[in-house]
Each structure stands twice: as structure tokens, then as C-alpha cells.
Amino acid sequence: MSRSGARWTRPEDVRAALQREWSSGRLLAARVPACCFPEGLRAPPTTQFPLRLPLRGPNAGELGTRFDDVRAWVAAHESARHYRVDTMQRATRSLGRQTLPVAAWVDSEDVALDMVGRRKDAAVFDALVARTPEQFRWFAAVHPLTVLDVGQEWPAVLGVAEWVRHHRRPDVYVRQVDLPGVHTKVVERHRRTIATLVDDGRPRAGLGTLRAFEQAYGFRSRPARVRFRALDPASAPVPGLVDVTLPVEELAGLTPPVRHVVVVENEISMLAFPELAGGLAIWGAGNQAPELLAAIPWLRDVDLHYWGDVDTHGFAILDRIRAVLPHVRSLLMDRATLLDHQQRWSRENEQTRRDLTHLTDAEAEVYGGLCSGAWGDQVRLEQELVRYSAVQAAAATVGQATECPRC
Numbered sequence: 001m002s003r004s005g006a007r008w009t010r011p012e013d014v015r016a017a018l019q020r021e022w023s024s025g026r027l028l029a030a031r032v033p034a035c036c037f038p039e040g041l042r043a044p045p046t047t048q049f050p051l052r053l054p055l056r057g058p059n060a061g062e063l064g065t066r067f068d069d070v071r072a073w074v075a076a077h078e079s080a081r082h083y084r085v086d087t088m089q090r091a092t093r094s095l096g097r098q099t100l101p102v103a104a105w106v107d108s109e110d111v112a113l114d115m116v117g118r119r120k121d122a123a124v125f126d127a128l129v130a131r132t133p134e135q136f137r138w139f140a141a142v143h144p145l146t147v148l149d150v151g152q153e154w155p156a157v158l159g160v161a162e163w164v165r166h167h168r169r170p171d172v173y174v175r176q177v178d179l180p181g182v183h184t185k186v187v188e189r190h191r192r193t194i195a196t197l198v199d200d201g202r203p204r205a206g207l208g209t210l211r212a213f214e215q216a217y218g219f220r221s222r223p224a225r226v227r228f229r230a231l232d233p234a235s236a237p238v239p240g241l242v243d244v245t246l247p248v249e250e251l252a253g254l255t256p257p258v259r260h261v262v263v264v265e266n267e268i269s270m271l272a273f274p275e276l277a278g279g280l281a282i283w284g285a286g287n288q289a290p291e292l293l294a295a296i297p298w299l300r301d302v303d304l305h306y307w308g309d310v311d312t313h314g315f316a317i318l319d320r321i322r323a324v325l326p327h328v329r330s331l332l333m334d335r336a337t338l339l340d341h342q343q344r345w346s347r348e349n350e351q352t353r354r355d356l357t358h359l360t361d362a363e364a365e366v367y368g369g370l371c372s373g374a375w376g377d378q379v380r381l382e383q384e385l386v387r388y389s390a391v392q393a394a395a396a397t398v399g400q401a402t403e404c405p406r407c
Helices: 011-023 060-065 067-078 109-116 119-130 134-142 144-166 184-189 191-198 210-216 248-252 267-271 286-294 297-301 312-324 335-340 361-372 388-400
Strands: 051-054 084-092 096-106 225-230 243-247 260-264 279-283 303-307
Touching: 011 051, 011 096, 011 109, 060 067, 067 096, 096 109, 109 119, 119 134, 119 144, 134 144, 134 191, 144 184, 144 191, 184 191, 184 210, 191 210, 225 248, 225 267, 243 248, 260 388, 267 279, 279 388, 286 312, 303 312, 303 388, 312 361, 335 361
Parallel strands: 260 279, 260 303
Antiparallel strands: 051 096, 084 096, 225 243, 225 279
């Protein structure tokens, strides 16, 4: 078919139009029985039958010059099994009056479902709607494809939503919600759907994790844990133990005889950090470090350092830590360390380029140079590639520091 003929509506284009009705949810929404919608929500648009779909066909010039193509196009629509066509007559000088299809009529939803191969899915949806309490039936009308996607877990999702509506701020773990088919993984997978059901179609923002859902609706969360290593056994937070992982609340409640703390982003770098009198190394574990450290009050009274990758994300973490612990100092994140390890540079796949207002002038200079490509495109120095002799020298300078709040 020529370029102009490609614009003619073909039988497969009719099916594509019905597929769009399915993908929008309008086909399924029409199957939901009448229900009450929460205040502020409107009933969604539904596909109405019989459905008329206009057909775009040949223009006057093409009728005379492409008669064989036109005849094949007309025959394709006239022989279509699932829809009927409206026609109209067009007059031409050379061929006289010609009868052409102008619209396709799909008479029922069942016919439309057959055309897009979704009859079984619709039956599954009907069964799920039948198991939906009336107060939640509006969700099936507004989000029908979500109901179908949740599938066999839909009754469990409904059960959790109803339970949460009757147990505000329950102060239990999700695991303790004892309902048929309900477990933590169900809640984690469908937390946004549950929130929409609970909040009558207006779920709160920021539910990107199960922990965020738990906090939003008053469940207990798995305690955040901190791994640390005593760099001096004599000042270990837990006497007799060097490498320890504790809930952050328990670590916060200790009063260890520690003078120097180094927060290290990489786990192996933390385990390999040199011994240091009165020292402690904490595994920062990336982006969660600022929140974990802010919850440990005695860190405000020690000589505190942060050692992260020399890249834009490393400086972003440092910036966030300094926002809550202003006395923190960077370690091995300076210009000299970066330039001394040029042969070990790698590429930071995706840089952060936001303003970091808590960096020192020297740190900001390095951060700016990384963002601007002063030393190459998206340069980074991962901390595990810093020579160990440089780490030992840096640890020695930490041990000599006397500028800490309680020293």
C-alpha cells in the first residue's frame, strides 16, 4: 500500500482502537455494578455500546487512480467477522457512484473482548469484583486493571485495607495482621493499592518502600541496624566484642569510651581500617548514613570523620551528614587524594548536580570540579581503590586530632 493508502483505516486499526479502550480501563470499568464513590471522586468514563468507530478511507483522487486497492480495502471491512460497517455513496467522474465504508460498529462489550482476546480476563475481573465489599467497589471502577493485576491476592489486599481502616496507628508489625492470605510480601507488593483503598482514593505521597508504608499507617518497622568495628578493643562499645551489629536505638543508648569515630561508606574498607587508639569505625552503608548517625546522640561529642567515594554522590552524603552533625570532617576526599590516584579512576555513571550547602570551601572545589569535568568526564575515585598506605597515613592524622568536643 502506498504512503497515502497507509492512512486508510484497516480492520487491524479497528482492533487497535478497541485495545486502547481495554488499556485505558474503560472496557472493564463498565462491568462494575453501580456503587458509591468517595467524596471528591467521580465515576470514570466507560466504553458505551454499540460503539461507533469512524473509518478513514480514500479521497476522491485515490478512488480513480487506485481502484484495485480501494476494492480490496472495502472487501476487507465487509468481510470482517466482529463488526458491521456503515456505508455511504461517493460520486466520481470516471467510476460513477461508489459505496464506501465510513464507520465500524461494535455492537457489544463481549464482541469487543473477543476482538482483543480478553474474554477470560474479563471473567476473572468479574469474579474479583463479586468478592469486593461494596465500600471498596469504587476502586474496581476507577482502577480496574490494577484489580486484575493484583489477581488472586485481591481478597487479601481488601482484608488489609479494611483492617487498617479499623485499626488506626496499630503499633504492631505487619506480620502480626492475622488475616487469610495476608503476609508481609503481599503488603509490600501492593502497598500503594492498600493506601488508596484506606484513604478513599487519595493516598499520601512517599510510599516508595514498605518502611514508608509502615511509618505512614502506624505499623512497627524492622529496626535499623548499624555495623561497627572497634579500632581499639579497650574502647569497644560492647566490651570484649570488636565487630558488632546492633539496632540503632541500642547503639544510641550506649556511652562508649570512644574519642574518634570514622564513618566508612564501603564495608570492606571499614573492616580493613587501621587500628586507632580510642577509635571506632562505623559502616555508613551509603545513603542511609545521615539518618542512622543522627539517631546516635553521643556522636556529637566525638571527633567525627566521614570517608566516602570521591564522587558527586560521596559529597552529597557528606553534605547530608554535616547537616545533622556539623562537626564531621571528611577523610581522603580531598583534591590531593584524587589526583594522586589518577590511574585508579573510574566513571560515575550518573552524577548528582544539586547545590551542596554544607561543604567546606575545599570540598566544594573538588565537588564542583567533578561536576564540571575539570579532570575528565564523570570522574570518580572509589574508596576501596585508595592505596592502603594512604589510608594508614590518614588514620594516623585522625589519631593525632585533639579538636573534638569533649577532648
